[in-house]
Amino acid sequence: MARTATERTGPSGPTERATGIRRVTAKHILLAWLIVYFPWLPGRPLNTILPDVPFAWVVDANLAARYALIGFSLVILTGWVGQISLGHAAFVGIGAFTTGLLAREFDIPFPVSFPIVAVVSAGIAALLGIVALRVRGLYLAVATLIFAWICDAYLFSSAWFVGEGGATSIKNRVIGHPEGITKFDLSNKRVLYLVLLAVVAGAWYAAVNLRDSKTGRAFFAIRGSEMAAVSLGIDVIKYKLLAFAISGALAGIAGNLMMIDLRSVTPVLFQFNVSLFFLGIAVVGGVTSLGGAVAAGVLFAALTELFFRVDFLEGWLDIVTIGLLLGVILGYPGGLGAFGRAVVTRFRAFRASFADRFWANWPGAQTPPDDEASGSGESDEVDPAVVEEPNDGASPPRRRGLFRRRPARRSIDLAGRIEEIAEPAMKEMEALEEAVAESLNWRTMDLSEFQLPKRRSSRKPVLEAEGITVRFGGLLAVDDVSLAVREKEIVGLIGPNGAGKTTTFNAIAGMNEPTAGTVRLFGEDVTRVPVHVRAQMGMGRTFQLIQLFPQLTVFENLLVATHVANATGVFSHLVLTNKAILAEREARDRVNMVIDLLGLHDVAQRPVAGLPFGILRQVEIARAVVTESPLLMLDEPASGLDNAETDELAKLLYYLRGELGMSILLIEHDVRMVTSVTDYMYVVNRGQLLAEGVPADVQRNPDVIAAYLGEPEPAGASTPSPKPEPATR
Amino acid sequence: MTPRARKKPERTPLLEVSAIDVFYGPIQALRGVSLALGEGERVALLGANGAGKTTTLRTISGLVKAAEGEVRLGGESISRLTPAQVVEQGVAQLPEGRELFMGLSVEENLRAGFWTRRHSDLSFKQQRDRVMDLFPILRERSGQQAGTLSGGEQQMLGVARALMSNPRVLIVDELSMGLAPQIVAQLFEILREVNELGTTVLIVEQFVHMALANTDRAYVLAKGEVVLEGSSADLLADPALIASYLGEADQPVEASANGKTRKPARARARKA
Amino acid sequence: MGEFFSDIVVNVILTTPLIGAYTMFALGITFIYRASKVLNLAHGAMAMFPAYIAYQLTGSIGVVLAFVGALLFGGALGLAVERTVVRRLRQASPTAQTVGTAGVLGMLIAVAVRFWGTSPRRAPSIFPDGKFSVGNSLVTYTDLGLFFSALGLAVLFLAIFKYTDLGLAMRCAADNRRAAWLMGIDPDRTTAAAWIFAGMLAAFGGVLLAASTILHPYVLALQVLPAFVAALIGGLESETGAVGGSFIVGLTIGIVPLFGGIGEEVGAPQVALGLLAFVVMSVRGRRFSVAEASASTAL
Known part of the structure; x- marks a missing residue:
């Protein structure tokens, strides 16, 4: 049980950054100064050999900054949300030409046009995003390609947009102040460099904040599994459109700055091959890595300069950049981002070993402190009992979106459970943790004391499905099935293959709409309510084929499930307001709490990929527990588990019901597991409800035995029904 | 309905699965499964869903590779063959969910079934006519798209397609899936005829009674292991069989909550 | 009104070469989609590059042999793309697959630009020189040859699918x-065969389209976008649908400029096609994603 502080707090996020843990050293200040002052760096005062920084380098630096912005734009859209864009040059073009249009027609100068262009391109990108709601993957790529094609064929060849003569130029007047302070004349590329630097730094900062926030996790969740995302209450439509808007805004900003920088652009700069070049920046950077995008931006700008300078290389730029793209995607999908991390790790290891040897022989000297180790104990001081108060069910209803009221939310009392055990020990955290962990270990707990109210009718209904009927074309898949889950019950739904239990389950969970019948959750009719809203109301679920987010660690997977409880908005994520930090801390504490409760410390920091299957099941259930949904729906939780793992799963279910007060509905192939675990069970066969009752009765029911094992006498000529249409009840 | 007396598989069995372990990524699907089918036998492979029946069949037909163990046909290992080669060796399979070519006509489905024999002495027309004799209804439908057939007709087409390769062993996964009982009875009747013509038959089936009534011997799988095996008549009377499907009815619910591990009913009714 | 009608007829006749080329491209896109469940973004480049090969070879070995060489090259190119990129990315995400084929597109364009530049060229035709006038415009024998050979090839491939063992195998594997x-x-x-056929069809269409219009790396490569729209209209899984879609797309391009006002603006046909594509994708979107999901779970 030796857990270090880092293990508990999870990966570095805004909590750590906001508490000032990354120390600023002289080294950083020098680096920052060099970066900011780069265009004016003189060579002469230092020595007589180096020349001043040549003008071309400043031009390249500006180019690299623009590439970095476009890289961010694609990293967010393609890397984080998984939506490919093959037409990003069009967004950049729209940004550039809109800037020109604003200057030409309305005399709007640069700093003013900047936000306008951002909003315009965000809006256009969101429009394209609407298409993305209907099509995925390959088709989305084609849609973006066609979008770029339309822009090229129509928008960029229209005189009203591009200007007469097919090129847009803007006058110095709108970007510089020749009579004012010369330093702020933006037609001076060295000055513009500062602007670009500020924009890139700001965008980078905001994007990092976004990545480590609720919004960023919603993005990753959508990329990993849309099904799982909605089951955790994430509004996929909203977040996809948001991603398109953010991405479009960044690309538009890049176009805006490009116009200011070049002062004259033509449609050729935004053709299809340029889109691919931009995609190359993101892919070579590692698609998901912001730092990688910056590195790739610098690399591509340097390549542009190199191929321009060296005659011998002329015409090879596209071949080399696209070759890089193909090489990365086929051979090294991590790109520069992964490469950079690997280099840093190696270098640290080397430096550490070198320093050890070096300082060891140095009398009186100590090993230099490790940058990483200090300070991450900070968040341990947050009192787990205090954390919970802002999100109990009593928060007032709030308007969300245009018309929707935030659905009434119910939740189980996780904090209460912790408090119960944690009460006396406010002093020694370590001891407390041990105690909590020990007393809470469901694997060794005696759970046999729990008693349900004897009569089923005295238990309050949590979920009621009445007369569920599902028709696929002519096929009657589910015919008038009714079932109920009552408070703290474990209810099983079984049936032979193809009996319609999965269809019933999906209709209840909201994955497909029933042809007839109603589903009520906590007494409210939710038959037509989308899945993510059901999740917000308190319906958690797991999937038959485990739907964890494979690129994330266990901790991060659980963190995604704090989505609904976290009420902060995108803007506060972008600029990292105090509210966002607080919400983030709460989220982390909540996850740590569940990790404590379910005893998942050992795997918390491990990536999901490669964990044993039984653990993955538990993590998926833990993720549903993090949402604090009082109702848990399990789709074949025992499939793929061996006997020991199945037994452990059964214990876990008892624990969730008995100690956390959850109600559970499970469908399962493994009938033995269901009969031993459930309080009540339903049997469907041929789309109809065949039997219901306590397991002991159901097991002895001759109809059930017949449904599972077939009729004792075959060739039942007495049943006249010919086709899938069900036989008798 | 009484199983006819058969020569016991004392010599080398025709198809032998010996102690195979199969993994799907982190999940172990089969743990040391062994089966043996004698020439001309009808054998059932039973078990609850997820027990590993389909995986066993996929391993036999080469779609899945075993980590340990071997599959032998007539004494020779076929573990390393591709599915195509397994079919050529004479093991044809009607996979779970039928897996017909739904967009192709009945005739074309049969041509696909004949694929591995297309360069042999066998003529497609003769073979098709021989198979169609078993399924007169398919002859009427030969130009129709497979996807438009009824469930029972599709299942017949599945069997017919598998028979087109003139197999020594016919493997049928979930014969009765989604079909009305009398259709299933009809299909079992056809399989009996096929078997009498000399083909060894391995059937995976959910409807235990029906499967046992129509086979000579059976194996029962649970959680990837063989838990019961024996002659079909004996198994039919064995209470452990129902337990392996539905659990033991007298087991109190609280038992597992106290942390006792349940083992599958391991009462092995091995025929000595 | 009569004049408007005759304008339509003229424009339809003028779009026949486009319809022919789109038919060949859309057929290839459909073959590849059915075999690999990949939308081949590189298809346009697989048409453009052989056209340059034919252009290059004509000088030394004559038009006909150059044409044959370009066809062979197209087939080899199709196979190479399948083996080196698409198959290797089958286990990876659809994102990677898409970016992979897009990368091939960019690479082939970049190589063509490097060696042949971006100035438009006149490509030689395997059909005799000669033209006749329709209305105020001229239709060349190449235009007609393109149209009729496309129809012939479509029929030929439908026959191959229907009546040969290879066709049966390809349909089985796709199904x-x-x-x-x-x-x-x-x-x-069968997947390799589909890519080879698609590559040869792309080359066929590319060489003839270059002869009928111009030879230019971007223009030719992007002519495949209307073919994508055609394949989408046809449902991506059906050869006859692809042919029908090509006619719809070709006629749209021909007829839209005849409508006054916005129809006469530059790029109006592209906008019309793009909107058509968005509508088709929105309507069929669900089906496409299902097909993709089943493709990823399939063997």
């Missing part, structure tokens, strides 16, 4: 990959 595997049909081979 149900795992079942084909169980029947002894090797889906990898």
Whole structure:
């Protein structure tokens, strides 16, 4: 049980950054100064050999900054949300030409046009995003390609947009102040460099904040599994459109700055091959890595300069950049981002070993402190009992979106459970943790004391499905099935293959709409309510084929499930307001709490990929527990588990019901597991409800035995029904 | 309905699965499964869903590779063959969910079934006519798209397609899936005829009674292991069989909550 | 009104070469989609590059042999793209697959630009020189040859699919990959065959379209976008649908400029096609994603 502080707090996020843990050293200040002052760096005062920084380098630096912005734009859209864009040059073009249009027609100068262009391109990108709601993957790529094609064929060849003569130029007047302070004349590329630097730094900062926030996790969740995302209450439509808007805004900003920088652009700069070049920046950077995008931006700008300078290389730029793209995607999908991390790790290891040897022989000297180790104990001081108060069910209803009221939310009392055990020990955290962990270990707990109210009718209904009927074309898949889950019950739904239990389950969970019948959750009719809203109301679920987010660690997977409880908005994520930090801390504490409760410390920091299957099941259930949904729906939780793992799963279910007060509905192939675990069970066969009752009765029911094992006498000529249409009840 | 007396598989069995372990990524699907089918036998492979029946069949037909163990046909290992080669060796399979070519006509489905024999002495027309004799209804439908057939007709087409390769062993996964009982009875009747013509038959089936009534011997799988095996008549009377499907009815619910591990009913009714 | 009608007829006749080329491209896109469940973004480049090969070879070995060489090159190119990129990315995400084919597109364009530049060229034709006038415009023999050879090839391929063993195997593998595997049909081979056929069709269309219009790396490569729209209209899984879609797309391009006002603006046909594509994708979107999902779970 030796857990270090880092293990508990999870990966570095805004909590750590906001508490000032990354120390600023002289080294950083020098680096920052060099970066900011780069265009004016003189060579002469230092020595007589180096020349001043040549003008071309400043031009390249500006180019690299623009590439970095476009890289961010694609990293967010393609890397984080998984939506490919093959037409990003069009967004950049729209940004550039809109800037020109604003200057030409309305005399709007640069700093003013900047936000306008951002909003315009965000809006256009969101429009394209609407298409993305209907099509995925390959088709989305084609849609973006066609979008770029339309822009090229129509928008960029229209005189009203591009200007007469097919090129847009803007006058110095709108970007510089020749009579004012010369330093702020933006037609001076060295000055513009500062602007670009500020924009890139700001965008980078905001994007990092976004990545480590609720919004960023919603993005990753959508990329990993849309099904799982909605089951955790994430509004996929909203977040996809948001991603398109953010991405479009960044690309538009890049176009805006490009116009200011070049002062004259033509449609050729935004053709299809340029889109691919931009995609190359993101892919070579590692698609998901912001730092990688910056590195790739610098690399591509340097390549542009190199191929321009060296005659011998002329015409090879596209071949080399696209070759890089193909090489990365086929051979090294991590790109520069992964490469950079690997280099840093190696270098640290080397430096550490070198320093050890070096300082060891140095009398009186100590090993230099490790940058990483200090300070991450900070968040341990947050009192787990205090954390919970802002999100109990009593928060007032709030308007969300245009018309929707935030659905009434119910939740189980996780904090209460912790408090119960944690009460006396406010002093020694370590001891407390041990105690909590020990007393809470469901694997060794005696759970046999729990008693349900004897009569089923005295238990309050949590979920009621009445007369569920599902028709696929002519096929009657589910015919008038009714079932109920009552408070703290474990209810099983079984049936032979193809009996319609999965269809019933999906209709209840909201994955497909029933042809007839109603589903009520906590007494409210939710038959037509989308899945993510059901999740917000308190319906958690797991999937038959485990739907964890494979690129994330266990901790991060659980963190995604704090989505609904976290009420902060995108803007506060972008600029990292105090509210966002607080919400983030709460989220982390909540996850740590569940990790404590379910005893998942050992795997918390491990990536999901490669964990044993039984653990993955538990993590998926833990993720549903993090949402604090009082109702848990399990789709074949025992499939793929061996006997020991199945037994452990059964214990876990008892624990969730008995100690956390959850109600559970499970469908399962493994009938033995269901009969031993459930309080009540339903049997469907041929789309109809065949039997219901306590397991002991159901097991002895001759109809059930017949449904599972077939009729004792075959060739039942007495049943006249010919086709899938069900036989008798 | 009484199983006819058969020569016991004392010599080398025709198809032998010996102690195979199969993994799907982190999940172990089969743990040391062994089966043996004698020439001309009808054998059932039973078990609850997820027990590993389909995986066993996929391993036999080469779609899945075993980590340990071997599959032998007539004494020779076929573990390393591709599915195509397994079919050529004479093991044809009607996979779970039928897996017909739904967009192709009945005739074309049969041509696909004949694929591995297309360069042999066998003529497609003769073979098709021989198979169609078993399924007169398919002859009427030969130009129709497979996807438009009824469930029972599709299942017949599945069997017919598998028979087109003139197999020594016919493997049928979930014969009765989604079909009305009398259709299933009809299909079992056809399989009996096929078997009498000399083909060894391995059937995976959910409807235990029906499967046992129509086979000579059976194996029962649970959680990837063989838990019961024996002659079909004996198994039919064995209470452990129902337990392996539905659990033991007298087991109190609280038992597992106290942390006792349940083992599958391991009462092995091995025929000595 | 009569004049408007005759304008339509003229424009339809003038779009026949486009319809022919789109037919060949859309057929190839459909073959590849059915075999690999990949939308081949590189298809346009697989048409453009052989056109340059034919252009290059004509000088030394004559038009006809150059044409044959370009066809062979197209087939080889198709196979190479399948083997080096698409197959290697089958286990990866659809994102990677898409970016992979897009990368091939960019690479082929970049190489063409490097060696032949971006100035438009006149490509030689295998059909005799000569033209006749329709209304105020001229139709060349190449235009007609393109149209009729496309129809001929479409019929030929439909016949191959229907009546040959190879066609049967390809249809089986496209219909149900795992079942084909169980029947002894090797889906990898039928997939390779589909890419070779698609590559040759692309080359055929590319060489003739270059002769009928101009030879230019971007213009020719992007002519495949209307073909994508055609294949989408046809449902991506149906050869006859692809042919029908090509006619719809070709006629749209021909007829839209005849409508006054916005129809006369530059790029109006592209906008019309793009909107058509968005509508088609929105309507069929669900089906496409299902097909993709089943493709990813298939063997």
